[in-house]
Amino acid sequence: MNDKSKARVTVTHPRTLAPQREGTVRPALDLDESSPVNDLALRSLMQAQLRLSLLHALALAGLLLGAVVIAGSLDSLANRRLIGVPLVWIMLGGGLFVPLFLIARSYVTRVEALERRTQALLRGM
């Protein structure tokens, strides 16, 4: 082996101004270039995705607002203690993380199911 063969070479495409498009395959759903059927499929997919997101955002906002209201109004939470720690500290210091995770997991499950259905629909076309 001579020195030249040891030199490291960049083998990727040079960066260009435009964002990189992955692969050369066009999206199956393309509003501008494809059929009215695809147009409809994309619109309904986006709408369904947005609906899912907004629904879960509502749950998120409800959880946080609810926690604010409960922390502020329920004196018993501040007075009652578990191993010396007021319940309200337990709720805000750790308790909220469980429902936060559940909201996130519910979204992931549903949005993935939605995307699988859309894909199946497209293959069927």
Add this chain to the structure above:
Amino acid sequence: MLAAASLPSVISIAVVVIATAIVGALGMRVSRTTSDFLVASRSVRPGLNAFAICGEYLSAGTFLGLAGLVMVFGIDMLWYPIGYTAGYVALLLFVAAPLRRFGAYTVAEFAQGRLADPSLRRLAALFTMVIGWLYLLPQMKGAGITLASVTGVPYWVGVVVVGVVVTANVAIGGMRGITYLQAFQYVVKALALSSATIILLSIASGRPASTGIGANPTFSEPRTITFSQPVDLIVSSPTAVRVTGTIDARTYDSSTVLEQGRRTIGAGTTISWERGSPVPEIDRGSATRGDNWERPFRSTGPNRSHPLYLSLSIIIGTVLGTMGLPHILVRFHTNPDGRATRRTILVVLVLLAVYYIWPIILGVIGRRFASDLLITGGTDAVVILLPGRLIGGLGGELLTGVLAAGAFAAFLSTSSGLLISVAGAIGHDLTSRGGVVGGVRRFRQGALIGGTVAVLIGLPSQRFAINVLVGWTFTIAASTFCPLLVLGIWWPKLSARGAAAAMIVGGGTASVAVLITMGGWPGALLDQPAAWTVPLAFAAAIAVSLRTPATVPPRVGSLLARMHTPETAR
């Protein structure tokens, strides 16, 4: 001056710094292309990426700052970790997968690609730099005070150490090297905090308890404090002390009684307290004293008449700010596809939840056993100082060493991520003039410039509280990138002008709000102007977009399709 007692801390910090340098150097062997440097060639699995994201996200602000905040202001500060975590749920719902599927490297590239306007890329790069540098300040400050606390070296040493290590690491290893580094540093941080907290908690719970978990703190040992500057103290009950200097304009050099109420301490005054004396607090214009510290929405006062608003604005600021942090967003691009980014966030939520509990507990312990910090104002260092207060001798030193190592892991990992974003903005986005741009050399130059500026502005930043600095960062991120991303991903009618308006209006108002607080408007220290600057930015984007439909990019449907269809359907 290097105290011999600090040897374990010096060694453990050195180990973290050297390990960081080694992992970074190993990264050089695998980082060769620009893609490696910026997004680790998009090959990072969800689990690893989640650890790296948490390594990057959990900064000085939560390792040191959160404990200090809880110690001073009590339960109302728990909204911070809740908001920091909820931000990832919002990110999951509206941004993560579509942004990943779009396939841009940075937020700036997203702006240009989505809206077909190169000037937007430069505008977004500008805010990436502002956010990055502003967020680097608390990391630099944390490093400075940590090294000063454990070794007695001047503040600037820690700033320079972190600055040099991070700059070298980013310039050499780029993103691929840093993914492993940050995952490693999450583990260091979490283990340091959890083990130290458990040890300190078991010792603290064996000590005589005051009422409640931390209300009405008393001195756990005799303590003498010299006030270099005049300060107003709130004394909760008459306290016997020894004073040399002036109180309420009267000169003392004797034992006396501090009467209840507000007492003005003159500069250069020295006061000695007995063990068990109630700890007075600096007058912050907020009633976090006594039982109010333990109860929600009680931190009221002259400038804090709406504690409910304060809590809500903390939540809004942290949630929306998390959605716009460029160094976190770029990490999602390292996942192979949109589905993997979603999985990543689920793991992130778990990792955050098991982390935040520890600084909160340390803040509570700190209020009882390092309560003199409430007077001196050095609460940002409470995590580092606690072992020395609770455990004497070698045991305390070792534990201090563990915590100092964890703290340095926090500074290094967050700073690395931020510097990658800043370097990318300088090396690629800001200077792009069309055609082939960037390259590894430009990225390295960007890292060098970014790191140098960070050290230079970090040096005079000691006077700002860590969490105040973090709050400013989140405010600007929320007011610029959050509307750009959310509208760019979901609203076909967003025009290039509208996006520019959002960033200029949101970033402008947020920056003004930050500058006003920086100037020292005292009551606004904890304010989160994001509660009104973000809606303003959204409104600007929508209003301007509807008036400038001509600058909606062509083929917008195709762009949206790319973001919203799974990769496998393409």
